[in-house]
Amino acid sequence: MEKQELKNKVEEPFVEYGEYTYADYLTWQLDEMVELIKGKVFKQAAAPRVNHQRVSMKISGELFTFLKGKKCEVFSAPFDVRLPSKSKKNEDITTVVQPDNCVICDPEKLDDLGCIGAPDLIIEILSPGNNKKEIQNKFEVYEESGVKEYWVIHPNECTLLIYTLTKGKYQGSRLFTFGDKVTSQAVEGFVLDLDSVFENIQ
Numbered sequence: 597m598e599k600q601e602l603k604n605k606v607e608e609p610f611v612e613y614g615e616y617t618y619a620d621y622l623t624w625q626l627d628e629m630v631e632l633i634k635g636k637v638f639k640q641a642a643a644p645r646v647n648h649q650r651v652s653m654k655i656s657g658e659l660f661t662f663l664k665g666k667k668c669e670v671f672s673a674p675f676d677v678r679l680p681s682k683s684k685k686n687e688d689i690t691t692v693v694q695p696d697n698c699v700i701c702d703p704e705k706l707d708d709l710g711c712i713g714a715p716d717l718i719i720e721i722l723s724p725g726n727n728k729k730e731i732q733n734k735f736e737v738y739e740e741s742g743v744k745e746y747w748v749i750h751p752n753e754c755t756l757l758i759y760t761l762t763k764g765k766y767q768g769s770r771l772f773t774f775g776d777k778v779t780s781q782a783v784e785g786f787v788l789d790l791d792s793v794f795e796n797i798q
Contacts, residue, residue, distance in 0.1 A: 618678055618689040629674065633733050635690040647751040647797050648721050652696050654793050655719060655749075659699060662786050668701040668716065676710035677718075679741040691737050696721045699783050714742040717782040721749045735759070739766050745782035754794040 615635035624630070629640035644652070652672065659670040677698060679691040689712075698715040700706060705713040718738055731748065738746045739761065746759040746766065755773050759766035760781055772778050772790060780786040 615690065618692050621692050629694065631694055632690060632692040633737055638733070640694075644721075644723060648696075648723055650796050651721050651749055651751045651793055655788065656697050658788060658792075659697065659783070659786065663699070663783075667703070668699050668783060669703075669706075670697060670699050671711070672697050677715060678710065678712045679714060679737055691741075693734060693737070695719060701783075714738075714744075716743075717745045717747070717780060718743050719747040719749065721751055735766065739764075745780060751794075751797060754790070754797055756790060756793075 616632055616637060617635070618632065621630075621632050631638045631640060656670055656672045663670055673694045673696050675694060675698070677693050677695060678689045679693065695715070695718045697719040698711070699717040700711055700715045702713070702716075705711050705715075720734060735746070739759075742761065744761050746761075748757045748759070749755070753773075755771050756776075756778060757771055758769040758778065760769070761767075774791055774794060776790045778788050778790065780788075
């Protein structure tokens with residue numbers, strides 16, 4: 597596909613027509629980032645805002661420190677995660693996402709291109725314009741592909757919601773905010789103090 601042709605297709609946040617694979621994705625040369633969810637092209641939101649970056653850097657730093665010397669690793673966007681993992685052939689994969697942060701405990705899922713298969717933990721930080729994508733479309737593919745734990749953070753509202761995979765379905769937590777310390781079931785022993793995460797939010 598020509599660059600201008602694809603650019604025209606991603607002017608809207610969601611493209612209803614066409615079905616693409618990771619093999620197609622690798623050939624695209626665009627000025628903006630896109631994600632592929634079940635063969636459909638999603639336009640990434642504009643560059644993350646300051647509050648988004650503050651939260652992302654704080655969490656990735658906490659995870660990096662906690663995981664040092666352990667088998668699990670934390671990665672931050674831009675980082676391609678290919679789902680689901682039924683096929684490891686790029687031409688068969690129709691979902692490629694770039695979570696804000698993710699933790700992968702199985703080194704077999706990592707290659708030079710990123711991750712193939714479900715990370716143990718995925719953290720998405722909402723930005724204006726991408727809330728529907730995060731909450732609806734990514735929720736579905738993360739649940740279906742077996743992501744053990746999915747955190748959704750709203751930086752401007754200083755809230756965190758945790759979805760934990762239980763018998764193949766996500767169970768949502770209460771809404772966490774200032775004064776809460778949250779623990780991860782997917783990353784055993786990891787505790788995050790939300791006062792620290794949200795302290796510089798403006």
